[in-house]
Amino acid sequence: MQSGPSYWGPAFGEVYRLLRSNLREPNKLFPMRHAIPAKIFMGVYLWDTAFIAQVWKPWDAGLGEEICTAVMEHSVEGxxxxxxSKYDSSEWTQPAVMAWSVWELYQAQPDRAYLEKYYPVLKDYNRWLYENRRLEGGLFFWDHPYESGIxxxxxxxxxSEAEIADMRRLAAIDLSSYLVRQNRTLAAMARELGRDEEAARFERKAEELAALINRDLWDPDTEMYYDLAANTGRLIKVKTxxxxxxxxxxxxxxxxxxALVRHIMDPAEFNTxxxxxxxxRDDPAYEPDMWRGPVWINTAYLVIVGLEDYGYRKEAAELAWKLVDGVYRTWEQDHKIYEFYDPDRIGIQELHRKRGNLYKKITLGDKPRPNFVGWTGLVNTLLIEHLVxxxxxxxxxxxxxxxxxxxxxxxxxxxxxADQVDLRVEVKTSNQIIFEFQSPTKWRKLELTSGESAEI
Structure with missing residues (x-):
């Protein structure tokens, strides 16, 4: 990419260089190409792979589908x-974003045979979550913090993780939300495959769960969603x-x-x-340590998708621009693409990784891992698909x-x-954006404003 700010082009290119370097060729355990987030993580992770597929999507949606199979082909009883990994195993799962990722890839380049093959796998995973991670009241829990990914x-x-909450009694806002999206995604897949009765069942599940989220996990006083301690009926009021x-x-x-948008756009809270x-940033629990405060591009990406879905395009554009620029500016300074970022400054000097956890310090160090593409590569997807x-x-x-x-x-x-496409863009103002699109079969010049769309 050649771009406006001098550091954007090289940083954009470095993201894709690292994306390719973290792609692995088929082997005995994985008879397909598969992705790792960084060289130090010697395994294929569920939610990492789902996000990495979205980094690949603008360049090669088929490859994005292929790396997702590395997870789906290892389904265990649903x-x-x-x-x-050949080095270790786990009895847990991770955030349920695989169906969403597969559907995003399908919408880009439909492959009906792929959808017909893996829809049953994703449907079976939904069943497993309902049977194994559902509380009596209908909301969902994580078995361990590591399942949550955060x-x-x-x-x-x-x-330091020396103390861990009783996870099986905690109705989790994130897992419950993932399941609403997953049910709706499975409904869309079922309709695409002509399975209308199944689609209707998934839609009902989504609506029922959404109603529970709004009844039990919404706090009208602070206007925020939280986890619920199921044994006490009290909300865990940490703004995350x-x-x-x-x-x-x-x-x-x-x-x-x-109300959520007001929190998101407040510089004292989330618009850092x-x-x-x-x-x-204003919560007493904030610390510059991994999931206790720093910015992670994957969860930020989900929020931007949500804002766009609700029509908050102006806010989504502002946040996407700041995320992209923050990651690229950090690369300009350090020549590294990191695992997580400081919301307050460019650089990682103040950041830590589970301080007090000696094992993690020995195995992964005290700082964000470098060369993490990985879901940090979603900044390129934000630029291509959400800004341009x-x-x-x-x-x-x-x-x-x-x-x-x-x-x-x-x-x-x-x-x-991969598609032999060349696109030039010039933003004169947000209401005057000039494009030149060229492919082997088409050349077109057009002018659009933010909010307009055109099929090429």
Whole structure:
């Protein structure tokens, strides 16, 4: 990519270089190409893979599908595993975002045979979660903080993980939200495959669960979603990014969404220099340590998707721009793409990794892991699909730009070798965006405003 700010182009290129370097060729355990988030993580992880597939999607949706099979082919009695590795094993799962990722890939480049093969796997995973992670009241729990993917969050444990909450009695806002989105996604898959009765059942499950989330996990006083201690009936009032996942799920009512946006866009809470920290900047539980405060691009990405789904495009554009710039500026300074980021400054000097946990310090160090692409690569997807607004839909290219005011003067050239597509973009203002699109069969120049769309 050639781009406006001088560091954006090289940083964009480094993301894709690392993405390719973390791709692994088939072997005995994985008879397909598969992805690791960074060289130090010697396994294939469920939610990492789902997000990595979304990094691959603009470049090669078919490869994104292939790496997802590395998880789905290792389903165990319905459970999609936490990770698969020749060095270790796990009895847990991870966040239920695989169905969402597979459906996103399918919508870009439909492969009906792929959907017919893996829809039953994803449906079976949904069944397993209902049978093994559902509380008596109908909401869902994590078996361990590691299942949640947000290991040392103040919702679950102490900073070092020396103390862990009773997870089986905690109705989790994130897992419950993931299940709403997963049920709706499975309904869409079922309709696509002509299974209308199954689609209707999944829609009912989604609506029932969304109603429980709004009844039991919403706090009208602080206007935020939280976990619920099922044994006491008390909400765990720590303001975390998980409280915004009902937007991703489509579970929040319009007035609740509006209240959440106020939290998201408040500079004292979540609209920081690099936005969408894992814990609100003004929460007493905030610490610059992994999931106790730093910014993780995957969870930030889900919030931006949710904002767009609810029509908050202006807010989504502002946050996406700041996320992309924050990661790229950090690369300019350190020449590293990191696992997580400081919401307050460029650089990782103040960040830590489970401080007090000696085992983690020995095995993974005290700082964010470098060369993590990995879900940090979603910044490139944010730029391509959510700011420039270029994406494939049913095999056709669509442009739907969404730039903030800060993007005025931005210029970029994006090339997609797999499809032999070349796109030039110039943002004169958010209401005047010039595109030149070229493929082997088409050349087109067009002018759009943020909020407009055009099929090319």
């Amino acid at each position: 459970r999609l595993p936490h990770f698969v 290991d040392n969050a103040p919702r679950f444990s102490s900073r 990014i998980a409280g915004f996942f009902p937007l991703f799920a489509g579970a929040a009512a319009a007035e609740q969404a509006q 220099l690099i936005p969408l920290p894992s814990v609100s 607004g270029l994406r494939q839909s049913n095999g056709r290219w669509v442009l739907a730009p969404n730039f903030p005011a800060e993007a005025q003067g931005f210029r970029a050239r994006l090339t997609f070798p």
